[in-house]
Amino acid sequence: MTTISREIHLASRPDGMPVATNFELASVELPAPGAGELLVRNLWMSVDPYMRGRMIDRKSYIPPFQIGKVLEGHAVGKVVSSNNPDFATGDLVLSMNGWREAYICDGKGLQKLETFGLPEQAFLGVAGMPGLTAYAGLLRIGEPKEGETVFVSGAAGAVGSLVCQIAKIKGCRVIGSVGSKEKGEWLKSLGVDEIIVYKDHADQQSLMTALKAAAPKGVDVYFENVGGDHLVAALEAMNVFGRIIVCGLISSYNDTKPKPGPWNLFNIIGKRLRVQGVLVADHQDMLGDFVRDLSSWVPAGKVQWQETVENGIENAPTAFLKLFSGGNTGKMLVKLD
Amino acid sequence: MTTISREIHLASRPDGMPVATNFELASVELPAPGAGELLVRNLWMSVDPYMRGRMIDRKSYIPPFQIGKVLEGHAVGKVVSSNNPDFATGDLVLSMNGWREAYICDGKGLQKLETFGLPEQAFLGVAGMPGLTAYAGLLRIGEPKEGETVFVSGAAGAVGSLVCQIAKIKGCRVIGSVGSKEKGEWLKSLGVDEIIVYKDHADQQSLMTALKAAAPKGVDVYFENVGGDHLVAALEAMNVFGRIIVCGLISSYNDTKPKPGPWNLFNIIGKRLRVQGVLVADHQDMLGDFVRDLSSWVPAGKVQWQETVENGIENAPTAFLKLFSGGNTGKMLVKLD
Numbered sequence: 001m002t003t004i005s006r007e008i009h010l011a012s013r014p015d016g017m018p019v020a021t022n023f024e025l026a027s028v029e030l031p032a033p034g035a036g037e038l039l040v041r042n043l044w045m046s047v048d049p050y051m052r053g054r055m056i057d058r059k060s061y062i063p064p065f066q067i068g069k070v071l072e073g074h075a076v077g078k079v080v081s082s083n084n085p086d087f088a089t090g091d092l093v094l095s096m097n098g099w100r101e102a103y104i105c106d107g108k109g110l111q112k113l114e115t116f117g118l119p120e121q122a123f124l125g126v127a128g129m130p131g132l133t134a135y136a137g138l139l140r141i142g143e144p145k146e147g148e149t150v151f152v153s154g155a156a157g158a159v160g161s162l163v164c165q166i167a168k169i170k171g172c173r174v175i176g177s178v179g180s181k182e183k184g185e186w187l188k189s190l191g192v193d194e195i196i197v198y199k200d201h202a203d204q205q206s207l208m209t210a211l212k213a214a215a216p217k218g219v220d221v222y223f224e225n226v227g228g229d230h231l232v233a234a235l236e237a238m239n240v241f242g243r244i245i246v247c248g249l250i251s252s253y254n255d256t257k258p259k260p261g262p263w264n265l266f267n268i269i270g271k272r273l274r275v276q277g278v279l280v281a282d283h284q285d286m287l288g289d290f291v292r293d294l295s296s297w298v299p300a301g302k303v304q305w306q307e308t309v310e311n312g313i314e315n316a317p318t319a320f321l322k323l324f325s326g327g328n329t330g331k332m333l334v335k336l337d
Numbered sequence: 338m339t340t341i342s343r344e345i346h347l348a349s350r351p352d353g354m355p356v357a358t359n360f361e362l363a364s365v366e367l368p369a370p371g372a373g374e375l376l377v378r379n380l381w382m383s384v385d386p387y388m389r390g391r392m393i394d395r396k397s398y399i400p401p402f403q404i405g406k407v408l409e410g411h412a413v414g415k416v417v418s419s420n421n422p423d424f425a426t427g428d429l430v431l432s433m434n435g436w437r438e439a440y441i442c443d444g445k446g447l448q449k450l451e452t453f454g455l456p457e458q459a460f461l462g463v464a465g466m467p468g469l470t471a472y473a474g475l476l477r478i479g480e481p482k483e484g485e486t487v488f489v490s491g492a493a494g495a496v497g498s499l500v501c502q503i504a505k506i507k508g509c510r511v512i513g514s515v516g517s518k519e520k521g522e523w524l525k526s527l528g529v530d531e532i533i534v535y536k537d538h539a540d541q542q543s544l545m546t547a548l549k550a551a552a553p554k555g556v557d558v559y560f561e562n563v564g565g566d567h568l569v570a571a572l573e574a575m576n577v578f579g580r581i582i583v584c585g586l587i588s589s590y591n592d593t594k595p596k597p598g599p600w601n602l603f604n605i606i607g608k609r610l611r612v613q614g615v616l617v618a619d620h621q622d623m624l625g626d627f628v629r630d631l632s633s634w635v636p637a638g639k640v641q642w643q644e645t646v647e648n649g650i651e652n653a654p655t656a657f658l659k660l661f662s663g664g665n666t667g668k669m670l671v672k673l674d
Contacts, residue, residue: 246602248606249603258601260598261597261598261602263598268583268614269614274613274614276605276611277605277608
């Protein structure tokens with residue numbers, strides 16, 4: 001018995017903003033699983049900004065995607081049939097096997113999912129890689145103290161919205177920058193103190209003025225998801241001994257020519273700032289603490305999340321492109337039938 | 338009895354590279370010291386890059402210089418007469434009273450100098466503020482480990498040359514960027530492993546190539562005194578978990594319009610870099626360790642230094658300008674008669 005699985009391959013490397021022809025929908029025939037193997041049907045696929053970086057052919061912390069090969073990424077699936085004693089039919093599994101409807105594997109790299117009452121797709125978002133990124137980045141690198149001011153860009157995204165809520169839990173004043181009034185209203189409903197709708201501030205000076213108005217006592221911790229003018233404004237608004245967690249620079253991911261960086265890096269000296277990158281892979285040791293905290297915060301209503309869902313694997317490229325135009329609130333997902 | 342003291346005042350704020358007319362040589366008449374006061378005659382005045390920042394009228398970690406007032410900075414002087422029981426005629430004193438031949442004061446802010454056999458002017462350089470800056474910046478912020486590669490820009494300066502030597506003492510491979518072959522030869526004689534004469538590398542790409550050739554295993558710690566292309570090249574050459582100590586950005590101090598920053602800040606994420614500013618004032622708690630280490634390193638020949646000396650207070654502006662054209666090797670000083 002064979003299974004047909006549709007997959008999204010990288011057809012060509014994007015030059016600037018990705019376009020439809022960079023992606024190819026392919027069909028592959030999967031054989032029945034062999035000895036020790038299992039067949040998994042994906043239920044949810046994760047769509048993440050960092051995947052843009054893997055479309056570039058360069059050495060980085062993770063190898064680039066290959067032309068003609070499937071786009072790898074997190075997915076949650078269900079075991080359909082198994083010849084592997086570690087997995088039973090019906091098990092939910094988390095993999096990095098990416099944008100495909102189904103796959104055969106030997107179980108290596110698969111993680112059996114216990115959902116603890118959460119929806120399974122939460123393990124691609126708030127309870128998954130973006131969640132731990134927010135938790136480790138803010139708490140370990142940002143070290144926010146009660147009463148401090150935390151500024152978050154991309155604040156309505158999967159990572160940003162959790163950063164905002166953890167910062168509130170830690171007793172901070174939180175300022176979130178978002179792309180629309182609606183996103184801002186959602187964050188306000190979560191307790192975020194001040195919202196900047198950055199699209200209302202076309203030039204750098206206007207964004208700087210808005211941030212200084214929102215943070216009259218200055219910014220102690222900046223959680224950076226965006227870059228560009230946001231970083232310039234943050235450098236101006238930071239307090240002495242401020243911390244900048246660099247998680248993403250999405251404003252530059254589709255640049256065809258590299259954009260110049262901020263002109264005001266001298267603030268790093270005068271204010272003795274610490275600017276540090278975060279990648280979730282370095283912070284797996286915090287997973288236990290993260291799960292423990294999240295499992296108390298969620299039932300207490302202290303952490304909420306949103307999802308933006310596209311249906312069908314053929315819409316995964318569309319979902320991906322929406323990341324760069326602000327088309328998602330919270331976690332961007334593709335739901336498979 | 339009165340004393341005539343000549344002083345350098347800020348005549349006007351520089352726009353771009355400072356020029357002679359930004360400075361004014363003034364003569365003031367000092368009365369005899371009153372009750373509790375003392376008269377100090379300066380022997381050596383310190384000339385430091387950070388003073389350029391104080392010529393700009395802006396809020397910073399230290400107030401700006403005022404037009405028509407003396408340029409403040411470190412100086413070593415000798416007590417000429419004293420009505421203050423804490424100071425005796427002939428005492429050597431370190432002050433922040435700046436570019437003047439002599440001054441009257443009540444002793445507040447003065448530090449009596451014990452030279453431990455070092456030349457008195459060393460306390461403006463290797464044993465003073467630049468020395469502690471190098472020590473604290475490299476060891477506390479850079480955290481170099483034996484066998485790691487340390488890259489230093491402005492490597493023949495007062496701070497940079499000590500950073501190079503401490504890094505060698507700690508068992509690191511050291512690459513120094515300097516402005517001339519002669520400076521490089523001096524550093525080589527101190528044990529620095531590789532020299533980049535940056536003036537031979539007019540464009541960014543060439544500097545990047547030179548750094549990668551000098552650091553085939555990548556850079557673990559970058560001690561930043563310069564900025565601009567040096568920072569771009571370092572970001573490219575850094576290893577995962579690298580540390581960048583931002584001590585100075587002298588290449589931009591005379592910009593009339595702010596220059597854009599590095600286009601490759603994304604390396605901060607992929608390599609999980611830590612970029613952190615250093616100001617000596619935050620690290621006074623390390624002074625004891627610093628003095629202890631230096632007093633063993635100097636007699637053992639492990640730390641050497643150079644001075645570039647201009648004579649006479651009227652030449653202080655010239656000395657200052659030389660900082661921006663590479664006219665100093667090691668500590669820039671003005672010697673008074």
